[in-house]
Amino acid sequence: MDDIAFFYRIPGRSGGHRPGAHQASTNGAGHAFHSHARLLDLPDSRRLDVRASLRAGRGEWLVRAYRQRAAISLRLVVDVSASMQVGAPLRKLDIAARIAESAAHSAFGVGDTVGMLAFDAAHREDLYFPAMHSRGAGQQMRLAIAACNPSKTAGCALVETVRQLAGRRELVFLVSDFHWPLAVMAEAMDMLSHAWVVPLVVWDQTELAPPPVDGFVTLRDAETGAATPVWVNARLRQRWAAQLASRRRALDALFGSRNLLPLYLHGGFDAAALSRYFLELVP
Template identity: 50%
Template sequence: MNAPKDFHYRMPRRIGGQRPGAHRSVTAGSGQEFIAHQTLFDRPDPRRLDLRASVRDPEQRWLVRVTRQRAGIPVYLVADVSASMAFGSTATKLERLAEFARSLGDSSFWMGDALGLLAFDRTERTDLMLAPMRSRGAGLMIAEALLRSRADQPSSAGLAEACMRIAGRQALVFVASDFHAPLPELGKAFDLLSHAHVVPLVIWDEVEPQAPDGDGLLALRDIETGRRRGLWLRPVIRRRWKDAFAQRRADLQKMFADRGMRPFYMTGAFDADALSRYFFEAV
């Protein structure tokens, strides 16, 4: 496989945490961002002594500089491995997701953040779970785990189960799926991640939004349930197909907006530059 191109991400707000990293934090420590002066008695750290401020102090106190340190944050990829992710024209959605995972591994490594994996189909896939690790090979391990998984379960209802593991934690969470599950089910899962910064990664194939060209009888098979049916293609059906997909996108957009989230749509190959722009716009 070709080497993945990494992307750049920044948290849009300050984070907590004691482990040093690249993100703005609320934690006082060894950093370059000045907060205030305190007396040497209140903060006994002679290394931070500010002689100029001490000389100007009307009470003639020894003053030290208090600064904020930068901190790291755990990064999670919550991946849908249900049957619909096996669909694809030039490459399956799962292969596109693995491509993203490899890029995320390199990106989180350069940022000094730990990267972990949670996966789901009808239930949580604990066999694919990887604890957060600070390793340059974390993305490759996740990509290989995703490609080895069998996408044969006819549902993605396990999203809430997977999200329960990180509910209440401060983290950067990428939830990757085609999001064809019912909206109330998706909403309940995302409500569990209110303390995290969540990036919904909507993975669609290039051929999904529009019906095939031409008129005639089309044999269809539901990739999730395996159910077969026939559909007579004609202009009105193609228009309804396109309108239904546009409505689905609008409904997803509203569900995410109601929770303060902004989705990233990945139609076709993963574009690292586009995801970098997504984070720059958010910040």
């Protein structure tokens, strides 16, 4: 697997019928033994199990039934609001664009489809990509995200956007800095209860700590643009660290209550880190 791609798998079985790389709940031409079936029900003499037939003592031939491996649909839900424009040398939006390209490249490599939804104050129809199996989908998504302009209207259309995925059994990568009210995110997570959700929390280094030198600085709200002068000193740094830790605990608790594990990305995206995430999450 090349540097741009990452390994992923789902914690369970897919109900899909299209052949692929993931464990499935349907019987077919796979290698994972499931049970025995009567030859009349599964007429494939190549799977005849003579020993099992004699041991059953029912006077009928039994064949081995296997579970097939199936493809799944991978979906990106990307926050493109004003706060995602923050960051140096890479904006959080640029990191989201790299994630989209990597996810699409990874999905194509194992035969899965990939699509994208995006939101800021409204659902972004201009950034909608239907689920597809395409070699070039990743580059198209990356360019579309990197070039998009955020809405000048305050608000969050996360719930409106994920409503389109409600009830679907898909692998959903939710990419955002998650600077939204917890109640909004809780409602969105409940709508995605049938999906396998991976929250990717993208934070820039400037959000993790104030400037290291004491003095006046102007802090600007990424969503509203409002500027606030503040005096940076040791006390402010302590409060900043405490608030950051509190926000992380709140996010961890929200996701944990739904058996979800967030992955925090600080200043960049590493495909290998996402591979390790899946290896640890799904044994």
